[in-house]
Amino acid sequence: MNLKLLFLCLFLAVLIIPADVRIQTFYVVFQVLDGLTDDDDDDDDEPNTDWIFEIQEPDGRCNPNPCLNNGVCEEKGKKNFKCDCPKPFKGRKCEKGPKACRRGRCGRGECVLTSTPPFYECKCKEPFQPPRCRTVALCEPNPCKNGGRCVRDDMDFDCECTPGYSGRFCHVGPDDCYEDNGESYRGNVSETDDGKECLYWNSHFILEKGVNPFSSFEDEDGLGPHNFCRNPDGDMMPWCFFRRGRKLLWDYCDVTECPEPTDVAPTEEVSAGPQPTAPKPTESETHTAAATKQPPTKPPTPEKPSEAPSTSAKPTAAQPTSNATAALEQFSTCGKPQPKKPITRIYGGLKAIPGAQPWQVSLQVRPKGSNQLYRHICGGVLIKSCWVLTAGHCVEPSSNILVLGGLTLNSEEPTEQTLQVEEAIKHEDYRETPSAVYNDIALLRLKGSNGVCAHETQFVKTACLPDAPLNDGTECTISGWGATENSSYGSNHLLDAKVMLISQEKCSEAKIYGSVLDDTMFCAGYLQGGVDSCQGDSGGPLTCDQNSTHVIYGLVSWGDQCGRKNKPGVYTRVTHFLDWIKSKTETAAA
Missing domain, CATH: 2.40.20.10 (Plasminogen Kringle 4)
Known part of the structure; x- marks a missing residue:
């Protein structure tokens, strides 16, 4: 009887005490599960993941294919599917295989x-x-x-x-x-x-x-x-x-x-005979x-510049001539990455491949009039040679620079291009409330000449703007470093991960975000919580494949803490702001 009374009290407490909802930016953290220390051995059985498609209610049944491990999807009725699993896999989505590595084995x-x-x-x-x-x-x-x-x-x-x-x-x-x-x-x-x-x-x-x-x-x-x-x-x-x-x-x-070989001819003493070398261990x-x-x-690892960098810093491609023709040749296509190697099974969700996210931008700032080193605060996405899209809450009155084409924050890379921001344009209706951020979008105009700022290379390209809404359940990619103004943690290396678009109706349920959502934002991630819902970087891109082209569909905006069940990431809906983006970029060009 006392136990029942205790459960009743706990239930009433949950109903009465309001949730501590606070807005914060997302940090890139690749965390598989919590609760184990370095001394723990192996993993528990993998959890059942059927909830991904059941809770998120994706449009369609077999697109995208929910079957893992090369399973073949077969549609069943209006909102169901069946996976034909290759041996030895089984389960609703072919996710279950022999449990070879159990904890403690x-x-x-x-x-x-x-x-x-x-x-x-x-x-x-x-x-x-x-x-x-x-x-x-x-x-x-x-x-x-x-x-x-x-x-x-x-x-x-x-x-x-x-x-x-x-x-x-x-x-x-x-x-x-x-x-x-x-x-x-x-x-x-x-x-x-x-x-x-x-x-x-x-x-x-x-x-x-x-x-x-x-x-x-x-x-x-x-x-x-x-x-x-x-x-x-x-x-x-x-x-x-x-x-x-x-x-x-x-x-x-x-x-x-x-060591780099020298062109110096060997001396007579050196060439007298072969020198003994110790045997090298085999692989x-x-x-x-x-x-x-x-x-x-x-x-040695170079430090970030203490002075404002010039727009000509480190472009790896040949510098184009300063004329209108050269400007047109730059970024003539968008949304077509050229990763150095195909993204294979072993890197998905963790390590960004060089050239796989060529539109990713690191927004770095320092106080005006200061000689302090620049620090990364937000991500962004390159949409034109002289234009970067980011979140409105990332814009602050500081000296801004941008770093494009690199993967690490703590070292300088030959693929990087570093540019200054000429003008920051935050949306006129941007506002923050205790529960949400509205119209969370901004444009950054870069310094350049003759319409050319960033130079197109294999590692610096533009993402396309979307031309139509995408289906709920579509798998998209987020990327970022996760080191922001609110955190000393994160990754010095660019990470990426897959997330799924969640229906607005589902995300507006009372147990998720309720009525605070409007049509300027959408949810993506996994409602069960976990790694994908807390990967990303404020202002950074959520890109999706639309007709074999990568489009910038969302910008990392806000969320209720990180990785909580029923609290996925909230993103700025770029399709809502297409006219605004066009008006700002074309007006400035004119």
């Missing part, structure tokens, strides 16, 4: 997926021993490679490496370095530049979301059942995924750039622990 190790029974393998972290990574053996057998000596240190150990070798297990050879951007790198470094241990490329923690674990993991980009650093997507240098508790992150690796020698090598000889 690999003790103090990493569970990786394999293509043959039992479809998993435990990769133990020294000094824990196979097969289940539960027993400890210090220096027996010797984990140190290439003649390294194992020295016990209480309940741990250190490897004393022979000259020329480095890494925790002496597995990084003297010739282990990368050339150019490292796409051809096949060395043994397995640690980020911050000392984080790399995950195996076939780790279930990377591949568990919508991936067929029975396909081959090895491919032409050097990925496979190992945790060595690689550059499979054409980034600036080798990188890898790493794990922080239940968060999946990535970073560049602690790998040395090869088949996989190790699970991180390599602790000497700091790489990478170029």
Whole structure:
């Protein structure tokens, strides 16, 4: 009886106490689930995801295809579908496969997926021993490679490496370095530049979301059942995924750039005979622990300019001539990215591929009259050579600059272009209330000459404006860094993720956002809460595929906290402002 009374009191309290609704910008955080620490082992069973299509009520049944893992969708009635699942997958949307990597299966190790029974393998972290990574053996057998000596240190150990070798297990050879951007790198470094241990490329923690674990993991980009650093997507240098508790992150690796060869002819003494070199470990020698090598000889990370940059900074394409013809040639098409590598299963929802989001802008500010370094506050999207679209709440009376074509905030990249803002135009009816932000849109006019500001390259392109509404349930892409004026957290690397457009009727229900929504905004994400609903960056783009062209359909605007159930992200509806955008950009051009 007392228990029933307690439940009744709790129920009444929920009805009486108002929810703490506060408006805040979104931060890019790739968080798979909460509740585990770095010391936790493997994942629980994946949750049932049928709610995605049941709650969001997408228009149509098989478009977009709700079936995962190459399932074939068949329409059933007016609002239903059935998935024909390939073996061994099952479930309403073919989302269920054999649970190879259950929590605790690999003790103090990493569970990786394999293509043959039992479809998993435990990769133990020294000094824990196979097969289940539960027993400890210090220096027996010797984990140190290439003649390294194992020295016990209480309940741990250190490897004393022979000259020329480095890494925790002496597995990084003297010739282990990368050339150019490292796409051809096949060395043994397995640690980020911050000392984080790399995950195996076939780790279930990377591949568990919508991936067929029975396909081959090895491919032409050097990925496979190992945790060595690689550059499979054409980034600036080798990188890898790493794990922080239940968060999946990535970073560049602690790998040395090869010295550039000189044109100096060898001396007679050098050419007298071949010089001895130590043998290089083969790629088949996989190790699970991180390599602790000497700091790489990478170029120093440049700081952001303390003075206002010029409009000619770092365009990678040839500078066009300053005339009207050249202006017309720039950005003659929109919405057609040219990513350096196709976006494959392993990067979806986490790491933006170079050139995949070429319209993404970093809006950076500093106080007027100040010599402080610029700081990133918002995202934006390039729609013309001299025009950027962003959220109204991102515009503030500071000296603005824009950085285009880059992926990282804490280092300067050769693909970047840095431009000043000539004029910021916030919508005349912009307003904030305690529960919502209305008409949250602004235009930024860039400084340039003869109608040319940003220069079109593979990494800097414009997104198209939409010409018609899209169906609810359409899958779109958001991208951003997540480091804003309200947060010291976020990612220094550009991230992207998929979200689904949610019907206005559903999002206007009392349990979601109620009557605060109007036709200038819409919802996207996942009503169940979680990773996708809190990825993005204020003012940044939500782009959708419309007739094989990427259109800027929304701008990250506001939301009720981050990742809460029934509280998806709210975006500025760009289609509502097409006339306003046209009037401002054409008036200025005239």
